[in-house]
Amino acid sequence: MYKSLQEYITLLDSKGELIRIKEFTDPQYEIAEITDRVSKQPGGGKALLFENTGTEFPVITNMMGSVTRIALALGLDSLDDTGEILENLLKEVLKERRTLTEKLRFLPQLKEVAGWMPVRHKGVAPCQERILYKPELSRLPVLRCWPLDGGRFVTLPLVHTIHPENGSRNLGMYRMQIISESSVFMHWHRHKTGAVHFSEFKGDRFPVAVALGGDPVYTYAATAPLPEGIDEYLLAGFLRNKPVSLTECLTQPLSVPADSDFVIEGYIEKKAPFGVEGPFGDHTGFYSPEDLYPVMHITCISHRKDAIYPATLTGVPPQEDKYFAMATEKIFLTPIQFALSPEIRDLHLPEEGTGHNLAVVSIKKRYPGQAVKVAHSLWGAGQMMFNKIMIVVDEEVDIRDRKQLCRAIEANYHPARDSHFSRGPLDVLDHAAPVCGLGGKMLIDATVKLPEEGGVQAVSEHPASFHFTCDEKDLRGLINIVLDKEFASGDQYLGFWLWGANCDPVRDSRFENGRLIMDARRKNAGKHTREWPSVVRSSDETIESVDRKWNTLGIGEFISSPSLRFQKG
DSSP states (O other): OOHHHHHHHHHHHHHTTTEEEEOOOOOOHHHHHHHHHHHHGGGGOOEEEEEOOOSSSSSEESTOOOOHHHHHHTOSHHHHHHHHHHHHHHHHHHHHHHSHHHHHHHHHHHHHTTTSSOEEOOOSSSGSSSSEEOGGGGGGGOOSSSOOOOOOOOOEEEEEEEEEETTEEEOOHHHOOEEEEEEEEEEOOOOOOOHHHHOOOOEEEEEEEEEOOOOOOOHHHHHOOTTTOOOHHHHHHHHHHHEEEEEEEESSSSSTTTSSSSSEEEEEEEEEEOOOEEOOOOSSBBBEEEEEEEEEEEEEEEEOOOEEEOOOOOSSSTTTHHHHHHHHHHHHHHHHHTTTTTTEEEOOOOGGGTTTTTEEEOOOOTTTTTHHHHHHHHTGGGGGGGGGGGEEEEEEEEEHHHHHHHHHHHHHHHHHHHEEEEEOOOOTOTTSSSSTEEEEEEEEESSSOOOOGGGOOOOOOOOOOOOEEEEETOOOEEEEEEOOOGGSSSSSHHHHHHHHHOOTTEEEEEETTEEEEEEEOOOOOTTOOOOOOOOOOOOOHHHHHEEEEEHTTOOOOOOOOGGGGGGGH
């Protein structure tokens, strides 16, 4: 377990995974633009430490934005390691033990699990070396990332709440927009556990504590899709094989990791009206609109002497969260197999799907309709309920190999027969849904069909699996995705992203001549009553500012702005 964020950064530096930027870089727009350019490089680029931010604190971005760095953050040589450890543990937990000897052999593993539970920190906690009882958020280098953002946003907050009845702790990651020196908006959706805790609170002031930094495993744990009521610090203890050390807050009845870089303590008034938060350039690649969220009033800010401010960037993919998803695929595949669908062999969330929009699953198929069963099982499981489009294939297919995936679709998918539609919960950030948080879902069953499902039919011509076009009459694929003219560039990455983002499968799908046509264009007021958001991009002024100072940053060869491709969008 890293003793601090600084220790993790030192390790990244020693391994050539960090770039130190000594030139002044403005937390308003410039840091985001530089991070966007670097993080979109092959393999995720390098972590960036901005040492001159106009405040006393440096800023670290893209710190887990590669396969190497996410593994280092979790203390692993490979992301596969944790999956194997968890699989062995679950097998032992579920194994039937008939004899006393077998039961006694299991005791050491029970002791190991107990050793992952959080413990109380002794002595003065590093996160409380400096205390500001008069909160001044302007002292922190909080980023403003995109020109249409409603303000500055804390993007890697570790938000701590307690269930008011059973006392269970939740660690969540909910962005926070700065309102004043001592207040922020708390952006938690109604599905989130923090919002559930707040809704069930019966008192006047609901306590909240927000940690920033510390051991990077906490940041991952806050994003992990754990069942409600399971302590995220238990997962952190498992990943580290060592308990997390927590310290009591100074002004609120909550505990936070003692090694955090910053702690922001406060409360939300139960009866106070919500305020208008946003817009925000979100991980979907589009701006999430203004909406009503509760206000957190800050009672205290504390920090380490050598505190480093951690931030992440959201926007058009790929971004750092791509690698969080890769870790989640590895860590949580085994629990899904054990608890939900043992036939699942692999699960992949393509980065173009920005977390929820696209999912690819391979299964060991034994009976007709099994792909449909798996899809509905996953749509009923935790955060997978937000998935919009799911492709299911047989276990022989490497679902991370796009060519193999396309071949399976071309060989086994007959659109009218093998497209299955449903409706259910969607991410609140899904702007294409007919109403907020509720819309269409789709299964593309590309498994080999059994006799009861229509059998294996010889097809003399296999159309391409996917075809992206701006012309509804230009049908050359089994799945034809219609894009706005400015995006129909032949860039498949862009096409898959817009397919997941701009399409409601039930409303926007139709069949023609044995092919599926899906409308992934902007929806006008006649077809869609909700506000249609803008694509997230930097302003021309920010792009030009970073261009001018690039040679002084020490990053290396010039990288042009990814936002340039969206000047017309």
